[in-house]
Amino acid sequence: MSSLRIATQLQRKSFRPGEEVSGAIGWTLDKQPKSAEVRLFWYTAGKGTRDVGVVATQKFEAPQANDERSFSFRLPESPYSFSGTLISLIWAIELVVEPGGLSERLEITVSPTGEEIVLGKDALHRPANNAAA
Amino acid sequence: MRPRDNPFRSACIERVHYRFPENLSWRHLIQHLQQLGNRAALVGPEGSGKTTLLEELHERISDLGYRGRLLRAQPGLLSHIHAQPITKIEFLFLDSAERLTWIEWQQFKWAVRGAAGLVITAHRPGWLPTLLECRTTPELFEQIVSELIGGDLRDFTPATLRELFVAHRGNIRAALRGLYDLVGGANSYTLPTLSSKAQRRANCSRSWFGATK
Numbered sequence: 001m002s003s004l005r006i007a008t009q010l011q012r013k014s015f016r017p018g019e020e021v022s023g024a025i026g027w028t029l030d031k032q033p034k035s036a037e038v039r040l041f042w043y044t045a046g047k048g049t050r051d052v053g054v055v056a057t058q059k060f061e062a063p064q065a066n067d068e069r070s071f072s073f074r075l076p077e078s079p080y081s082f083s084g085t086l087i088s089l090i091w092a093i094e095l096v097v098e099p100g101g102l103s104e105r106l107e108i109t110v111s112p113t114g115e116e117i118v119l120g121k122d123a124l125h126r127p128a129n130n131a132a133a
Numbered sequence: 134m135r136p137r138d139n140p141f142r143s144a145c146i147e148r149v150h151y152r153f154p155e156n157l158s159w160r161h162l163i164q165h166l167q168q169l170g171n172r173a174a175l176v177g178p179e180g181s182g183k184t185t186l187l188e189e190l191h192e193r194i195s196d197l198g199y200r201g202r203l204l205r206a207q208p209g210l211l212s213h214i215h216a217q218p219i220t221k222i223e224f225l226f227l228d229s230a231e232r233l234t235w236i237e238w239q240q241f242k243w244a245v246r247g248a249a250g251l252v253i254t255a256h257r258p259g260w261l262p263t264l265l266e267c268r269t270t271p272e273l274f275e276q277i278v279s280e281l282i283g284g285d286l287r288d289f290t291p292a293t294l295r296e297l298f299v300a301h302r303g304n305i306r307a308a309l310r311g312l313y314d315l316v317g318g319a320n321s322y323t324l325p326t327l328s329s330k331a332q333r334r335a336n337c338s339r340s341w342f343g344a345t346k
Contacts, residue, residue, distance in 0.1 A: 045141065047139075047310060047313050050143060084136070088135050088137035
């Protein structure tokens with residue numbers, strides 16, 4: 001049976017923009033895969049069309065059937081993880097192994113506070129000078 | 134509720150499979166398609182599942198030894214076909230054929246005459262022989278809602294769902310988007326209004342599932 005694993009260092013799930021995200025990935029497969037790569041990306045979920053932005057990809061040379069590797073990405077300054085009325089923006093790290101398109105995903109939070117920004121009704125209607133205060 | 138947790142977000146709606154009416158199945162659909170010479174149309178109003186069924190048929194066509202190609206009726210369609218000529222093992226699936234003008238449709242048919250098959254979606258019959266008429270019912274809408282929220286319908290009375298279904302004229306996609314707003318707490322959401330004639334027509338929809346033509 002196939003299994004894929006992703007773990008960030010110290011099991012961290014929230015990060016600040018510009019920070020480094022590192023950790024380990026692993027897989028146990030019946031056969032040696034042709035390729036394995038880990039991606040850092042964000043996507044939107046909610047009403048309407050989904051949007052995706054792949055920020056970085058790391059490929060692993062000569063992957064074995066049972067393997068473990070380390071990865072490291074530098075997060076960009078934006079976008080932040082947030083939820084509004086229509087969409088949420090979600091950051092994730094994904095391991096993809098071919099053939100078969102096997103994948104595993106780990107969601108993380110990227111924001112200056114370390115928490116997802118929630119755009120409530122009040123936040124949306126607050127005047128800009130008050131919001132900055 | 135955050136959009137990412139909303140059970141009616143687009144990612145969840147896209148995972149809903151097409152539900153065949155009673156007495157119909159994939160086997161019947163494929164048989165009927167072959168009887169029609171592999172040239173046929175999925176017909177039905179907006180939000181009745183035509184595109185969902187077309188995409189699922191596209192995924193299954195390789196089981197019959199064909200290579201499927203999914204096309205959207207949009208500007209540049211003919212140039213796309215000329216750039217990647219059709220081969221004899223290709224089975225084409227064209228979504229929203231009615232977006233093509235009559236001339237474009239004739240040019241398209243000529244350009245793809247060598248393909249193994251062609252299935253299109255359209256709102257009205259007449260483009261190609263009808264393979265299946267896609268219809269919706271309040272019961273079908275209720276089943277889909279139940280699937281999306283994990284079987285627990287206690288937050289939605291049948292009357293609420295029926296009202297939503299009728300208000301959206303049986304367009305399940307639009308009704309599910311309406312539920313997204315209701316669940317998400319959007320203040321701006323109001324049910325669309327219908328003329329009394331349309332209301333009567335929508336309320337008489339128990340037998341909307343049509344048989345194949």
